Amino acid sequence: MKLYTAILAPNPRRVHLFLAEKGLYDSIERIELDLATQTKVPDHLRRNPLGLVPVLELDDGRFLTESRAICTYVEAIHPEPNLMGLMPEECAFIEMFDRRIEFGVLYPLANWVRHGHPGLVVLENPQIAQVADVASEKARAAMVWLDEDLSQRDYVAGNRFTIADITTYCALEFARLVKFKPWETHPNIARWRDLVRARPSFAIT
Ligand SMILES: N[C@@H](CCC(=O)N[C@@H](CS)C(=O)NCC(=O)O)C(=O)O
Structure with missing residues (x-):
């Protein structure tokens, strides 16, 4: 998996902290995009038609966007520690x-x-x-x-x-x-x- 991201932006940061809590921050490749020049270009619009980050590229080549959806996916495949509830x-x-x-x-x-x-x-x-x-x-x-x-x-x-x-x-x-x-x-x-x-x-x- 690869995370297209921008370190100082709030939504990417949500995913960064979520991954860090799971102990995964360093094990998922992060590709930093310059928000001023690299998000509204064809390469990135192919990943997310809204031209936003974060985007998680799955191993099968699909692109998962929306911080909360990315966190939900990470929570499901790495349930510990639980961050989104049990019951x-x-x-x-x-x-x-x-x-x-x-x-x-x-x-x-x-x-x-x-x-x-x-x-x-x-x-x-x-x-x-x-x-x-x-x-x-x-x-x-x-x-x-x-x-x-x-x-x-x-x-x-x-x-x-x-x-x-x-x-x-x-x-x-x-x-x-x-x-x-x-x-x-x-x-x-x-x-x-x-x-x-x-x-x-x-x-x-
Ligand atoms: N609802 C989206 C919002 C994503 C979003 O707004 N990302 C901002 C950074 S925090 C962005 O990519 N901004 C670039 C732009 O506005 O062109 C999510 O939760 O991931």
């Missing part, structure tokens, strides 16, 4: 929290960064200041419920580390590009962030 209820709740973070935290933060950081104009052109403003408001509001959620449990989806923590961490790290550091103002996010950053797998970030 039906647990799987469903972990997915619920993961998707809540993906849509409620990662998307607004990504829009804020893509429309608000001058360096991202190569990916988002035209950049629209109003989109950045609206996204930043949504992201700030999301931090309130995330902080409240994290006052009630150790991790994003419960009392153990899961894929939802990976998604959350990658989203918040990306927001550093617009100097947004919610852990400085939200104590439960700060407590959680220290907890996950101490994991050996996070040494890759």
Whole structure:
């Protein structure tokens, strides 16, 4: 298998951390693409018509896209340690929290960064200041419920580390590009962030 990826981008990073937690980060070949020049070209559009990363090339030559789908596949072929749930209820709740973070935290933060950081104009052109403003408001509001959620449990989806923590961490790290550091103002996010950053797998970030 080969992973087409970009080290600093949040969605590829989700897959990197997931692989690291599984002890697979160094055993799958990673091909770094320059997002400004190497994703909207025929070679990559053949792998993913949307021109995005990550893309996992399977040994039979098929291309699997979408971070969560890649993680689901990796979880199925390397079940240990479990990151997506064991019993039906647990799987469903972990997915619920993961998707809540993906849509409620990662998307607004990504829009804020893509429309608000001058360096991202190569990916988002035209950049629209109003989109950045609206996204930043949504992201700030999301931090309130995330902080409240994290006052009630150790991790994003419960009392153990899961894929939802990976998604959350990658989203918040990306927001550093617009100097947004919610852990400085939200104590439960700060407590959680220290907890996950101490994991050996996070040494890759
Ligand atoms: N829903 C997709 C989103 C993938 C995505 O947006 N990837 C970004 C990097 S985080 C990308 O390839 N951007 C290049 C571009 O916008 O041209 C997933 O979960 O993998």
